[in-house]
Amino acid sequence: MASDEAFVPRPVIVTAALTKTFPGVKAISDVSISIRAGEVTAILGQNGAGKSTLIQILAGIHPSGSYSGELQMEGKPFAPINAEEAELAGVALVPQEINIVPEMTVAENICLNAEPTRWGLIDVGARKAKAFAALCEFELDIDADTQMGFLDLATQQLVVIARALAKNVKLLILDEPTAALTENEALRLFDRVRKLKAQGVATIFVSHRLGEVFSIADRIVVMRDGRIHGDHAASGVSRMDVVTEMVGEVTDNTPRRLEGNVQEPQLEVRNLTVFDPVDARRARVEDFSFLVRRGEVLGLFGLLGAGCTEVGLSIYGAWRGRSTGDILIEGRKVSIARPQEAIELGLGLLAQDRRDGLIGDQSVFDNMMVAANARGHPLRSVDRAAQRRSAADLMTMLNIKAKSLDAETRTLSGGNQQKVQIARWLVIDARILILLDPTRGVDVGARTEIHKVWLDLSKRGRSFVIVSSDADELAEVCDRAIVMRKGQKAGELSGENLTERALVRLATDG
Amino acid sequence: MADKSVTMNSELNTNSRSRLDILTSSMRAPRDSMLLLVLAAVWLFFYFATNGTFLTQRNLLLLALQTSIVSLAAINAVTLIVTRNFDLSVGSAVALVGVILALLTVKYDYGAVIGVIAAIAAGVVMGVWQGLWVARIGVSSFIVTLAGMLYFRGLSMIATNGATIAPLPDSLTDLATGFLPRGPSIAVIVLAFLGYLLFRLQDLLRARSLGLAPQLSSDLARIGAPAVMAALLCIWLASNQGIPYLVLLVAICATAAEVLMRRTRFGARLYAIGGNPEAARLSGIDLKRMIFWNFVIAGFGYGVTGVALTARVSGAIGGTAGLFLELDAIAAAIIGGTSLSGGRGRVLGALLGALLMGSLNNGMSLMNVPIFYQNTARGAVLLLAVAIDHLSRTRPV
Numbered sequence: 001m002a003s004d005e006a007f008v009p010r011p012v013i014v015t016a017a018l019t020k021t022f023p024g025v026k027a028i029s030d031v032s033i034s035i036r037a038g039e040v041t042a043i044l045g046q047n048g049a050g051k052s053t054l055i056q057i058l059a060g061i062h063p064s065g066s067y068s069g070e071l072q073m074e075g076k077p078f079a080p081i082n083a084e085e086a087e088l089a090g091v092a093l094v095p096q097e098i099n100i101v102p103e104m105t106v107a108e109n110i111c112l113n114a115e116p117t118r119w120g121l122i123d124v125g126a127r128k129a130k131a132f133a134a135l136c137e138f139e140l141d142i143d144a145d146t147q148m149g150f151l152d153l154a155t156q157q158l159v160v161i162a163r164a165l166a167k168n169v170k171l172l173i174l175d176e177p178t179a180a181l182t183e184n185e186a187l188r189l190f191d192r193v194r195k196l197k198a199q200g201v202a203t204i205f206v207s208h209r210l211g212e213v214f215s216i217a218d219r220i221v222v223m224r225d226g227r228i229h230g231d232h233a234a235s236g237v238s239r240m241d242v243v244t245e246m247v248g249e250v251t252d253n254t255p256r257r258l259e260g261n262v263q264e265p266q267l268e269v270r271n272l273t274v275f276d277p278v279d280a281r282r283a284r285v286e287d288f289s290f291l292v293r294r295g296e297v298l299g300l301f302g303l304l305g306a307g308c309t310e311v312g313l314s315i316y317g318a319w320r321g322r323s324t325g326d327i328l329i330e331g332r333k334v335s336i337a338r339p340q341e342a343i344e345l346g347l348g349l350l351a352q353d354r355r356d357g358l359i360g361d362q363s364v365f366d367n368m369m370v371a372a373n374a375r376g377h378p379l380r381s382v383d384r385a386a387q388r389r390s391a392a393d394l395m396t397m398l399n400i401k402a403k404s405l406d407a408e409t410r411t412l413s414g415g416n417q418q419k420v421q422i423a424r425w426l427v428i429d430a431r432i433l434i435l436l437d438p439t440r441g442v443d444v445g446a447r448t449e450i451h452k453v454w455l456d457l458s459k460r461g462r463s464f465v466i467v468s469s470d471a472d473e474l475a476e477v478c479d480r481a482i483v484m485r486k487g488q489k490a491g492e493l494s495g496e497n498l499t500e501r502a503l504v505r506l507a508t509d510g
Numbered sequence: 511m512a513d514k515s516v517t518m519n520s521e522l523n524t525n526s527r528s529r530l531d532i533l534t535s536s537m538r539a540p541r542d543s544m545l546l547l548v549l550a551a552v553w554l555f556f557y558f559a560t561n562g563t564f565l566t567q568r569n570l571l572l573l574a575l576q577t578s579i580v581s582l583a584a585i586n587a588v589t590l591i592v593t594r595n596f597d598l599s600v601g602s603a604v605a606l607v608g609v610i611l612a613l614l615t616v617k618y619d620y621g622a623v624i625g626v627i628a629a630i631a632a633g634v635v636m637g638v639w640q641g642l643w644v645a646r647i648g649v650s651s652f653i654v655t656l657a658g659m660l661y662f663r664g665l666s667m668i669a670t671n672g673a674t675i676a677p678l679p680d681s682l683t684d685l686a687t688g689f690l691p692r693g694p695s696i697a698v699i700v701l702a703f704l705g706y707l708l709f710r711l712q713d714l715l716r717a718r719s720l721g722l723a724p725q726l727s728s729d730l731a732r733i734g735a736p737a738v739m740a741a742l743l744c745i746w747l748a749s750n751q752g753i754p755y756l757v758l759l760v761a762i763c764a765t766a767a768e769v770l771m772r773r774t775r776f777g778a779r780l781y782a783i784g785g786n787p788e789a790a791r792l793s794g795i796d797l798k799r800m801i802f803w804n805f806v807i808a809g810f811g812y813g814v815t816g817v818a819l820t821a822r823v824s825g826a827i828g829g830t831a832g833l834f835l836e837l838d839a840i841a842a843a844i845i846g847g848t849s850l851s852g853g854r855g856r857v858l859g860a861l862l863g864a865l866l867m868g869s870l871n872n873g874m875s876l877m878n879v880p881i882f883y884q885n886t887a888r889g890a891v892l893l894l895a896v897a898i899d900h901l902s903r904t905r906p907v
Contacts (some may be wrong), residue, residue, distance in 0.1 A: 316792075318791070318792055338794075338796075339791060339792055339793070339794045340794035340795070340796060342794075343793075343794040344794075349792055351788070351789070351792055355786075356786075356788040356789060356792065357788075357789050357792060358786065358789055359782060359785030359786040359789050359790075359853060360785075360786070361785055361849075361853055361854065362781065362782075362785045362853060366778075366781070366782070366785075367789075369778065370778075370782045370789065370790065370793040370795070371793040371794055373775045373778035373779055373782070374775075374779060374782075374790070374793050374794040374795040375775075375794065376775055377775070378774065378775050378776035378779065378800075378803070379774050379775075379776060380774065380775055381773050381774055381775075382773055382774060382775060382778060383716075384713070384717075384773070385713065385716040385717040385719075385720050385722060386716075386720060388717065388720075388722055389717075389720040389721065389722055392722070424793065
């Protein structure tokens with residue numbers, strides 16, 4: 001600790017040698033940490049570093065007994081078996097996706113599942129009073145009768161925090177609270193967090209954004225691969241050191257493909273601005289331009305809320321909100337308002353969530369042919385034999401492991417489902433593939449195989465835009481990567497500069 | 511397109527000859543065969559319970575006729591439920607079509623041909639109307655067709671002032687109650703049988719030329735055996751009086767619907783939409799347009815079903831014609847394996863479902879079971895069928 005402080009604040013929670021294993025993976029191992037009152041502790045780490053597991057254990061979401069190691073709260077053993085018990089003990093978790101009922105009023109949301117009652121009926125007056133008290137306590141000037149859905153995102157988040165604080169909180173956990181917030185909204189949030197700190201509440205702040213972390217945190221804990229790799233006073237560590245600890249010692253000698261093979265531009269995007277579908281004035285992506293060459297694998301890297309997914313969906317005409325800007329395919333200006341127009345121009349998209357991309361109840365064959373059947377005159381008959389032939393060929397080529405072409409797609413593993421989606425676009429010979437978080441939930445072996453498929457296809461002239469928050473993967477497979485931060489281009493990396501560390505640094509350094 | 515993909519793949523120099531065993535499509539519809547077994551059991555039960563009356567040629571023909579209207583409506587129901595849309599309006603829509611047909615032919619003395627064309631056109635207009643509400647304005651089909659159920663029925667009553675309009679011209683009534691003579695009937699059955707075999711053979715040969723179907727003879731047997739059985743059964747049924755025109759109509763409509771749903775891109779899109787609308791959208795399917803046409807085709811179905819029903823009873827009864835038809839149709843479709851959550855369902859299954867429900871009615875009537883008991887039994891069958899549907903689907907995704 002800093003030398004000018006004689007007294008060390010008392011710890012609220014102390015963990016000793018926490019280890020939790022999920023089938024096949026060690027989510028966290030041997031985590032010992034103490035969280036002190038009146039202190040903001042930031043936990044940093046890449047996806048899969050174990051941050052979520054740790055905070056979920058503290059919040060009782062993983063019940064005591066499902067992990068080894070010990071927890072102490074204010075010196076006494078603490079073994080919550082569910083979230084309710086942890087909450088009662090004073091741990092409040094505000095998750096990334098805040099859980100509110102937008103149709104209900106602020107008061108109803110604040111008292112949700114804890115409604116004051118009188119004679120067995122909800123005491124509406126007392127509920128309003130309780131909500132009013134909670135809002136006042138947190139200095140939020142909102143009418144408790146406002147419908148929750150009418151508030152902006154930041155205010156909703158503040159209401160959720162107020163709700164959490166209404167229950168005598170000792171430890172407040174904020175899981176990536178600023179991912180969906182604008183700069184100003186984030187500042188408002190930090191303001192409140194500082195006030196709580198002054199009241200002696202311990203705060204855990206999970207984030208990727210180094211700028212924010214350094215402005216708000218007193219202490220920075222870095223996790224990687226389930227372990228703690230650094231525990232610093234925020235004033236005593238540099239950003240570069242933190243990034244290094246997040247990424248680890250990387251042996252970065254992936255052979256990059258020679259530039260100058262084929263260089264004609266395949267897809268060019270100029271000045272793309274994408275607006276929020278609900279709040280049409282809020283720009284999620286601003287003035288973003290990039291270019292993909294034929295046969296190039298381009299990565300689009302950014303943290304949650306950076307706007308990468310938005311870019312992918314709007315190029316494809318699948319974004320639900322408004323967007324402006326120019327798209328050029330092979331040098332020709334085109335307009336794409338709907339997915340079918342994108343497909344006609346040779347684009348194909350792999351959805352972020354495989355449940356959005358596949359028809360789980362239908363066969364592998366049917367899933368491969370969806371895009372083919374979506375084109376052409378509806379009354380044109382289907383040449384089933386020819387379709388089965390090409391489906392069978394693709395199954396072999398991509399090495400899709402399924403009982404048969406008629407196996408239901410949901411019975412396949414994640415990696416094979418991914419390949420079925422790729423096959424769908426190969427059937428109609430798509431030239432540009434946009435992949436959104438393509439290997440999420442795919443195991444390591446299958447991942448390598450899928451990477452090989454991409455590289456093979458790119459060598460045959462297909463272009464890839466891979467939107468991912470997995471820096472390691474992008475550094476490995478991409479020819480070039482663009483990093484986004486808060487809806488804007490933060491930088492571009494290629495050749496030897498394209499490393500996991502550089503990606504993370506560019507994305508978090510804001 | 512398909513050709514292109516084939517060349518593209520061979521260009522990639524794949525070698526899949528060793529994996530041809532995975533290509534023969536497995537039996538895709540175990541539910542259908544299970545339904546056949548249930549149907550056989552029910553028939554056998556009634557055979558003994560009625561001292562053989564149930565399985566006479568005469569009664570089976572009657573059963574086919576009794577089932578025909580529900581079958582037509584059930585075909586409609588399948589095409590809509592596949593895309594997760596409900597049609598509660600079919601009974602009322604059919605009544606309104608009947609009223610239009612009867613008014614034109616009885617009251618205004620237009621000929622049967624003009625009457626039928628106008629009636630079917632009216633059905634299509636109703637389909638367009640409901641399609642616009644569902645696809646363009648985005649009101650749920652449940653609501654749109656619930657409203658349709660009410661005002662189509664209301665319009666029928668207004669137009670007829672609640673009276674029955676009868677009798678229809680003989681030419682129409684004859685079509686619905688008449689029989690195709692024995693000779694031509696058998697010729698039609700044989701031709702249909704041969705046509706079906708040729709079609710499937712052509713399929714197999716095409717598949718073989720693409721290296722897909724290694725055992726031609728066993729595939730042929732698998733396709734041919736049930737077809738031969740069905741053809742023989744039909745010939746036996748037709749051997750006395752011939753085929754009722756109405757049954758012929760059902761067969762034609764079912765074939766057309768089956769081809770539309772299974773062999774055209776339109777049908778493939780409908781299944782994709784029902785299976786996962788988001789995946790369909792991202793694959794470039796125009797959901798709104800497809801759903802709109804989905805309803806237009808249903809409207810055509812209203813027209814055909816309405817004409818058939820009205821001709822069969824030789825008059826239009828605005829108040830009661832087609833009452834509860836929507837429920838029977840949905841029940842038949844569900845029993846026949848159509849999934850309420852969309853993306854699954856076969857026309858053939860719905861016909862079997864309608865036949866099963868019809869058999870229960872017919873058999874229990876022969877046994878002199880009071881109507882209250884009949885309804886109770888049918889309700890139980892429906893519940894059982896839906897439970898099976900649900901249980902068969904509650905596997906992890």
